[in-house]
Amino acid sequence: MSALLEIDGVSKAYGGVQALSACSLDVAEGTITGLIGPNGSGKTTLFNVVTGYEHVNVGAVRYRGRAITNHAPDQVFKLGIGRTFQLTRIFARLTLMENMLVATQHHEGWARSMVRRGSSAGERRRALELLEFVGLAGHAGEAAGTLSYGQRKLLELAYVLIADPEVLLLDEPAGGINPSLIHYITERIRELNRQGRTFLVVEHNMEFVMGLCERVTVMHQGCVIVSGTPHEVRADPRVLDAYLGGADDEEEGAGAA
Amino acid sequence: MLPRAAGLGLLLLGLGALPLVLSNPTYTSIAIFTLIYMTAATSWNTFAGYSGYIPLGHVVFFGSGAYTLAVAAQDWHLVGGYGMFLLIPLAGLVAGLLALPFGLVALRTRRHTFVVITIAIMFIFQLLAFNLGVTNGSSGIQIPTPLWPAATFNDPFYYITLGILILAVATSWFVRRSRFGLQLLAIRDDEDRARGLGVRTGRVKLTAFVISAIPVGMVGAMYAYFIGQIFPQFAFDPLFDVSVALMVFFGGLGTVAGPLLGAVVLEPLQQYLTLQFSIGDLYLIIYGVVFLAVILLMPRGVVPSTRDWLRARRTGRPDAPEVEGDTDRAAEVAAHTGSPT
Numbered sequence: 001m002s003a004l005l006e007i008d009g010v011s012k013a014y015g016g017v018q019a020l021s022a023c024s025l026d027v028a029e030g031t032i033t034g035l036i037g038p039n040g041s042g043k044t045t046l047f048n049v050v051t052g053y054e055h056v057n058v059g060a061v062r063y064r065g066r067a068i069t070n071h072a073p074d075q076v077f078k079l080g081i082g083r084t085f086q087l088t089r090i091f092a093r094l095t096l097m098e099n100m101l102v103a104t105q106h107h108e109g110w111a112r113s114m115v116r117r118g119s120s121a122g123e124r125r126r127a128l129e130l131l132e133f134v135g136l137a138g139h140a141g142e143a144a145g146t147l148s149y150g151q152r153k154l155l156e157l158a159y160v161l162i163a164d165p166e167v168l169l170l171d172e173p174a175g176g177i178n179p180s181l182i183h184y185i186t187e188r189i190r191e192l193n194r195q196g197r198t199f200l201v202v203e204h205n206m207e208f209v210m211g212l213c214e215r216v217t218v219m220h221q222g223c224v225i226v227s228g229t230p231h232e233v234r235a236d237p238r239v240l241d242a243y244l245g246g247a248d249d250e251e252e253g254a255g256a257a
Numbered sequence: 258m259l260p261r262a263a264g265l266g267l268l269l270l271g272l273g274a275l276p277l278v279l280s281n282p283t284y285t286s287i288a289i290f291t292l293i294y295m296t297a298a299t300s301w302n303t304f305a306g307y308s309g310y311i312p313l314g315h316v317v318f319f320g321s322g323a324y325t326l327a328v329a330a331q332d333w334h335l336v337g338g339y340g341m342f343l344l345i346p347l348a349g350l351v352a353g354l355l356a357l358p359f360g361l362v363a364l365r366t367r368r369h370t371f372v373v374i375t376i377a378i379m380f381i382f383q384l385l386a387f388n389l390g391v392t393n394g395s396s397g398i399q400i401p402t403p404l405w406p407a408a409t410f411n412d413p414f415y416y417i418t419l420g421i422l423i424l425a426v427a428t429s430w431f432v433r434r435s436r437f438g439l440q441l442l443a444i445r446d447d448e449d450r451a452r453g454l455g456v457r458t459g460r461v462k463l464t465a466f467v468i469s470a471i472p473v474g475m476v477g478a479m480y481a482y483f484i485g486q487i488f489p490q491f492a493f494d495p496l497f498d499v500s501v502a503l504m505v506f507f508g509g510l511g512t513v514a515g516p517l518l519g520a521v522v523l524e525p526l527q528q529y530l531t532l533q534f535s536i537g538d539l540y541l542i543i544y545g546v547v548f549l550a551v552i553l554l555m556p557r558g559v560v561p562s563t564r565d566w567l568r569a570r571r572t573g574r575p576d577a578p579e580v581e582g583d584t585d586r587a588a589e590v591a592a593h594t595g596s597p598t
Contacts, residue, residue: 073452074453074457074458077453077455083453089449090447091443091447091451093442093446094439094442102439102440102443102451102454102456103454163455
């Protein structure tokens with residue numbers, strides 16, 4: 001299997017805090033890769049770098065062998081890399097259906113969007129299918145701001161999916177939601193993976209990560225320290241050190257959780 | 258949909274017949290100023306209401322439109338008459354072209370910074386109008402007056418301004434229902450997230466900014482022609498944007514009907530106060546009171562609040578809109594998708 005997404009020696013500093021230092025990571029096509037690490041180890045920063053929300057001076061990000069380092073978020077998305085946010089970000093005053101339709105314009109020109117209606121019947125049908133897929137079709141006409149936290153996570157997943165991305169970067173998909181919903185989300189991710197989508201998942205819930213991911217990468221202080229199967233990672237003493245060592249508590253939350 | 262179309266038709270008919278019913282020039286002048294502000298508020302809202310950015314420098318487009326007409330009439334030695342109205346599209350074009358650099362600079366910032374930058378740019382233009390040779394500085398420019406009979410003098414101004422208003426409302430309505438409008442609304446709710454979903458936010462915002470500038474430039478030219486003279490302090494009056502913003506907030510930011518309602522209520526009020534008490538700035542005190550009342554009592558504006566209230570009464574639901582949002586569109590989408598709300 002070739003690496004679909006390669007992160008090669010990326011470094012990022014905020015003032016004196018080194019959020020990422022020479023961080024490298026490969027995501028193979030068709031896999032679900034987990035990314036774990038203590039708070040402040042740089043996981044979200046890495047996501048931000050890949051998806052164009054943060055710029056780096058050192059290192060490279062490649063997608064299908066093509067450099068996408070420091071591309072703008074809309075360009076990265078158009079190439080087929082979708083993401084969700086740790087604290088879910090939905091369009092609260094738009095309806096669920098409208099939320100779904102925001103990303104449908106990815107393949108049309110900017111001038112075209114001005115002279116067409118908000119959506120075509122085909123797009124609405126596809127949007128409803130995806131809402132059905134995450135179990136929210138019954139709320140299609142409601143404002144997204146009325147959803148619960150867990151439902152927002154599902155909506156965010158669904159509205160990214162409408163653009164048919166090949167890679168999905170999920171930032172804590174199981175964070176702060178109840179166990180039955182976690183199970184539901186796990187099933188959804190598995191199903192999408194079976195359809196051929198590649199996942200990179202940041203998560204603190206170990207049970208979730210170990211159960212779902214084929215490979216797990218552990219970050220600590222901006223570096224990748226271990227990468228392997230869930231079994232290997234669990235057995236590695238460096239991982240325990242990173243989580244329990246406590247020597248660098250003062251850096252917690254300095255970069256990004 | 259049918260009653261709405263019928264209502265719209267009746268409204269247009271009423272507006273068309275207004276100068277025939279209220280033929281007194283005092284009333285038709287008030288009506289013309291009201292139409293000017295209705296257009297300005299509608300266009301302002303086409304950008305501000307949908308994108309969530311609050312510009313306080315749209316008077317730049319108003320003033321530039323006014324000066325376009327005045328300078329063109331002066332330099333080309335035009336005489337007053339219907340031909341002068343042909344300059345109005347030109348005024349719109351100039352306003353639209355100015356909106357490009359203005360927007361490029363201002364839209365690099367967000368929220369409060371954006372507001373401050375637009376105010377700063379507005380003062381730059383006012384200073385230019387005072388100091389550039391082409392504007393004739395503080396002496397202003399006289400505009401040729403048409404030789405029309407006094408009794409119906411106002412009518413051409415009224416009908417052509419009404420035409421510009423229809424154009425602005427149609428644009429606003431069209432934008433709201435287009436894919437482009439959806440992108441603007443997404444930017445309003447979370448710009449960075451929209452960007453991460455492939456929305457080219459810079460272009461979308463700038464396009465909306467230019468679209469909203471054009472009708473403002475056109476009514477600026479209309480204003481200059483109607484008044485018959487133009488001075489920097491009136492063409493680039495900071496209170497223009499305060500009035501327009503208040504009208505939109507009063508009626509309902511982001512709605513099509515809100516800005517129209519706001520202008521219909523507040524502009525005649527201002528004209529009445531000015532005429533009645535001969536104190537030009539009295540309206541500012543009233544505006545202050547209105548503004549506070551709107552913020553305290555119905556922060557979303559009259560149109561959305563009334564709509565929710567009516568819906569709550571009709572369905573017998575408690576009067577509690579769950580989110581600050583537009584439930585009208587919610588219902589519309591629900592109708593499309595056939596799902597229950």
